[in-house]
Amino acid sequence: MHEYSLVEALIGRVEAEARKRGALAVHGLSVRVGELAGVDPELFQTAYDTFRAGTICAQAPLTLRRVPASWTCSRCRAPIPRGEVLRCAACGEPARLDEGSDALTLDAVDLEVP
Numbered sequence: 417m418h419e420y421s422l423v424e425a426l427i428g429r430v431e432a433e434a435r436k437r438g439a440l441a442v443h444g445l446s447v448r449v450g451e452l453a454g455v456d457p458e459l460f461q462t463a464y465d466t467f468r469a470g471t472i473c474a475q476a477p478l479t480l481r482r483v484p485a486s487w488t489c490s491r492c493r494a495p496i497p498r499g500e501v502l503r504c505a506a507c508g509e510p511a512r513l514d515e516g517s518d519a520l521t522l523d524a525v526d527l528e529v530p
């Protein structure tokens with residue numbers, strides 16, 4: 417499942433970060449998921465709870481924040497409302513997706529560093 421492979425990759429990244437910083441434990445992590453990522457927050461949480469056992473994230477609660485998709489003009493940066501034609505009314509440039517893209521971003525990791 418999509419969510420499971422994302423969680424697996426996420427925990428891998430946290431472990432790498434913790435190792436790099438010589439952390440003793442992870443106390444929490446927060447993650448940002450774009451609206452268009454097709455991630456089900458509940459399923460993601462379940463996947464996380466399944467995977468974190470036995471990893472450095474075992475005691476770390478997960479905060480998941482969904483970012484709604486938003487577009488701006490690629491030239492003049494004017495915001496382009498969703499649901500309309502994805503092209504700037506002023507200069508005709510195509511809209512660029514700002515947030516809510518299909519990225520999963522690791523926002524913060526609360527590490528216990530000696």
Ligand SMILES: [Zn+2]
Pocket residue numbers: 489490491492493494504505506507508509
């Ligand atoms: Zn424009």
